[in-house]
Amino acid sequence: MSRKAAKKTKPSRPRAARKPAGASAPSGIRLPMLGDPHDIHIAREIERKVLEAKRIVVLGHERPDGDCVGSTVALGMALKALGRDVHVLLEPKLPVRFKYLFEPGEVRPKQKGQSTRRYPADLAIVLDTTDVDRISGLVPAQIAGITIVNIDHHMSNNNFGDLNWVDTSAAAAGELVYRLTSVLGWAVPPVALDALYTALVTDTGQFAYSNTTPRVLRMAAELLAAGVDGEELWRRLYLDKSRAELDLEARARTSLEVWANGQISCITLTQADFEKTGTGPQMTQEFPGIPRALAGSKLAVFFYAVNGGKDTKVSIRSVKELDACALAKRFGGGGHRQAAGCTIPLPMKEAKDLFRPAAEKMLKEHAALSTAGKSD
Numbered sequence: 001m002s003r004k005a006a007k008k009t010k011p012s013r014p015r016a017a018r019k020p021a022g023a024s025a026p027s028g029i030r031l032p033m034l035g036d037p038h039d040i041h042i043a044r045e046i047e048r049k050v051l052e053a054k055r056i057v058v059l060g061h062e063r064p065d066g067d068c069v070g071s072t073v074a075l076g077m078a079l080k081a082l083g084r085d086v087h088v089l090l091e092p093k094l095p096v097r098f099k100y101l102f103e104p105g106e107v108r109p110k111q112k113g114q115s116t117r118r119y120p121a122d123l124a125i126v127l128d129t130t131d132v133d134r135i136s137g138l139v140p141a142q143i144a145g146i147t148i149v150n151i152d153h154h155m156s157n158n159n160f161g162d163l164n165w166v167d168t169s170a171a172a173a174g175e176l177v178y179r180l181t182s183v184l185g186w187a188v189p190p191v192a193l194d195a196l197y198t199a200l201v202t203d204t205g206q207f208a209y210s211n212t213t214p215r216v217l218r219m220a221a222e223l224l225a226a227g228v229d230g231e232e233l234w235r236r237l238y239l240d241k242s243r244a245e246l247d248l249e250a251r252a253r254t255s256l257e258v259w260a261n262g263q264i265s266c267i268t269l270t271q272a273d274f275e276k277t278g279t280g281p282q283m284t285q286e287f288p289g290i291p292r293a294l295a296g297s298k299l300a301v302f303f304y305a306v307n308g309g310k311d312t313k314v315s316i317r318s319v320k321e322l323d324a325c326a327l328a329k330r331f332g333g334g335g336h337r338q339a340a341g342c343t344i345p346l347p348m349k350e351a352k353d354l355f356r357p358a359a360e361k362m363l364k365e366h367a368a369l370s371t372a373g374k375s376d
């Protein structure tokens with residue numbers, strides 16, 4: 001019996017049954033192909049590396065989000081179902097709301113290694129991560145000499161792998177895992193289906209952002225048809241908040257300030273805000289949406305203290321016409337055109353003083369360009 005079938009669900013909403021055991025491996029289902037016809041070429045190269053490897057480690061980025069956790073867990077479980085020796089390593093400070101993706105005895109997050117000894121694996125598959133320095137779970141020295149497969153959808157990815165599959169048209173790294181497993185006919189275990197849905201729903205802003213393509217919605221539909229409980233996952237991801245989280249959210253909303261005649265909206269959470277509410281930066285995944293909601297805002301910025309207040313993390317969201325990634329890159333960050341981020345190695349006030357002129361300059365340049373365009 002599948003996990004979902006064993007659980008009590010509303011009888012009024014019968015769910016499509018998973019495929020019978022004869023139609024797929026008992027450890028999971030084979031998802032219908034929804035990718036690009038050319039996916040098969042890179043997928044076969046990845047499969048060859050997977051089959052050659054004795055031990056595989058799957059890695060994601062620091063401060064893991066829903067796509068990072070979802071895509072690494074889904075791939076880890078698919079590889080396990082293939083009979084491969086595989087470990088998923090993520091940093092220990094995982095947001096608690098992703099814990100439902102980990103089942104006892106399945107792949108789990110592991111502590112970031114302090115040693116610089118090479119990790120005992122011969123293949124590292126890195127998902128959703130732009131650069132080797134941003135990998136969490138292991139430090140670069142621990143993967144030196146290990147064959148790296150880099151699977152990502154960020155435009156700022158620097159192709160750090162021995163084999164690279166960087167497709168910026170993909171909404172999420174989870175989309176690429178869906179395409180990889182489906183084109184190769186790999187079985188995807190039930191929790192991995194939840195993980196893929198989590199990746200899609202979080203990186204598309206609950207199927208709202210411009211990366212919500214027809215393909216993403218078809219994939220989500222297939223995952224629902226395969227038994228994923230969309231409402232249950234939504235509740236786990238976006239409700240079920242602690243009082244402390246709501247207190248933190250209240251502080252974030254109160255901190256709203258606007259620059260450049262309201263075209264830039266920003267919120268700030270200091271180290272004191274985290275300490276007074278007993279929370280941490282890992283509880284702020286959805287906060288960039290707060291300044292973004294202000295009418296007239298073209299650039300929404302969320303500043304928050306990390307590393308005990310020594311550094312400042314900046315999350316940037318922009319309207320289509322502005323390139324958030326380019327702005328983040330000026331401070332050593334990266335991401336997507338409309339959603340990017342960087343870490344400024346300065347405390348809050350200094351970091352904001354440094355960032356503000358750069359943001360205002362970008363808006364001015366854009367305004368000048370659009371005026372020039374109109375006069376043509």
Ligand SMILES: [Mn+2]
Nearest residue numbers: 067128172173
């Ligand atoms: Mn992603």
